[in-house]
Amino acid sequence: MNNLIITAAKDTLNINCDSATGIIDMKGISYPQDAADFFNPVFDWLESYINEVAAQVILNLHIDYLNTSSTKCLFDFIDRLENYYKQGNAVQVNWYHEVDDEDIKETGLEFQEDMELPFAVLVWVKN
Amino acid sequence: MTDIDPSMKKVFKQELLILSKYQLIAEDANLPEQELRQSYQTLLNAYRLLLQDAMKITNIGDINQKKLFEAFEELERQKAILYQSSIMDHLTQVYNRSYIMKIFDNAFAQTKRYQQDFSCIILDIDNFKAINDTYGHPVGDEVIKETAQNIASQLRDADSVGRYGGEEFLIILPNTRVAEAKQVAEKIRITVENATVGKQKLSVTVSLGLSDTLIASPTTQEEMLHNVDVALYQAKEKGKNRTVTYTR
Numbered sequence: 001m002n003n004l005i006i007t008a009a010k011d012t013l014n015i016n017c018d019s020a021t022g023i024i025d026m027k028g029i030s031y032p033q034d035a036a037d038f039f040n041p042v043f044d045w046l047e048s049y050i051n052e053v054a055a056q057v058i059l060n061l062h063i064d065y066l067n068t069s070s071t072k073c074l075f076d077f078i079d080r081l082e083n084y085y086k087q088g089n090a091v092q093v094n095w096y097h098e099v100d101d102e103d104i105k106e107t108g109l110e111f112q113e114d115m116e117l118p119f120a121v122l123v124w125v126k127n
Numbered sequence: 128m129t130d131i132d133p134s135m136k137k138v139f140k141q142e143l144l145i146l147s148k149y150q151l152i153a154e155d156a157n158l159p160e161q162e163l164r165q166s167y168q169t170l171l172n173a174y175r176l177l178l179q180d181a182m183k184i185t186n187i188g189d190i191n192q193k194k195l196f197e198a199f200e201e202l203e204r205q206k207a208i209l210y211q212s213s214i215m216d217h218l219t220q221v222y223n224r225s226y227i228m229k230i231f232d233n234a235f236a237q238t239k240r241y242q243q244d245f246s247c248i249i250l251d252i253d254n255f256k257a258i259n260d261t262y263g264h265p266v267g268d269e270v271i272k273e274t275a276q277n278i279a280s281q282l283r284d285a286d287s288v289g290r291y292g293g294e295e296f297l298i299i300l301p302n303t304r305v306a307e308a309k310q311v312a313e314k315i316r317i318t319v320e321n322a323t324v325g326k327q328k329l330s331v332t333v334s335l336g337l338s339d340t341l342i343a344s345p346t347t348q349e350e351m352l353h354n355v356d357v358a359l360y361q362a363k364e365k366g367k368n369r370t371v372t373y374t375r
Contacts, residue, residue, distance in 0.1 A: 036137075065191055065194060065195065066187065066191050067188075067191065068184060068185075068187075068188040068191075071184050071187045071188060071191075072137060072138075072184055075180070075183070075184065103190050103191065103193060103194040103197075104194070106190050107187050107190050107191065110183060110186055110187050110190070111187075114179075114183060
């Protein structure tokens with residue numbers, strides 16, 4: 001199965017989906033004009049992975065800014081992972097924030113509150 | 128009217144799906160009461176979840192909006208700092224040469240346009256080279272810094288001072304003629320004379336040359352600055368630590 005690599009633009013995330021490890025990395029800022037359009041390939045990749053590989057998924061999020069429509073898409077994405085987890089599969093979501101970024105930490109905690117799957121809110125040091 | 132956020136559009140679409148799913152049930156008045164009640168309960172729960180979703184998205188939206196505003200405010204702060212940095216002399220924190228010359232040009236233009244006379248003083252620290260050679264550049268810098276502070280402390284609100292050269296300052300006094308300018312110049316000179324600088328308690332004096340837009344009626348900025356320069360030169364020649372007014 002193919003990997004998915006989306007290079008960051010000035011208003012969209014860098015996304016890396018590895019079909020060998022099940023690791024999905026999302027990094028940067030997200031305020032695309034059409035969030036649904038932007039995230040569609042990632043949803044498609046996840047469906048293919050779930051159907052063809054059906055192994056663990058680890059979602060690592062290093063996000064500095066999310067507009068409202070991106071928030072909804074990310075919600076739906078993690079929702080899909082929650083369903084996958086509830087079917088007995090290994091899933092882990094790691095939400096990273098810089099030590100003094102209270103806003104992103106709060107965003108992560110908001111997500112964590114709703115989700116019923118392993119969801120960690122962690123500090124990372126940007127290098 | 129502003130466009131509806133795309134994420135909220137999705138929420139409204141979901142709402143319509145829920146409504147259409149349960150509309151048929153709700154409209155069927157022949158349903159037993161228990162079934163009708165259950166269908167309304169399901170509808171209510173579905174609405175509750177939808178509202179929770181919408182509130183969560185709004186919450187997260189607000190958090191990120193706040194972040195955006197803070198970033199914008201920080202940008203404005205940095206712009207202001209950058210602007211200040213571009214017009215100030217870093218050692219003395221008075222205007223740099225470029226900016227004081229802008230003020231001078233502006234004052235000169237006002238004279239031409241509105242007949243608003245102004246005075247101009249050039250101040251030079253006496254024997255500065257000797258101070259630098261004897262005590263070193265750090266002390267020399269301290270002398271320049273303190274002199275700038277002493278000048279600034281004696282100026283009126285409308286007056287401006289800038290570092291014109293290494294140890295030279297240019298002072299612009301709007302709406303002021305030489306008689307009044309001389310009073311300001313003397314106040315500065317005496318303040319500097321009475322103060323000491325650094326742990327060496329150095330005594331510093333300054334020479335000042337001044338003129339206004341009436342004396343010799345300068346027609347260009349260069350002419351006026353030349354007049355003030357001549358007055359400063361005379362102050363040095365006559366023994367330093369004095370103010371000289373330009374005369375034709």
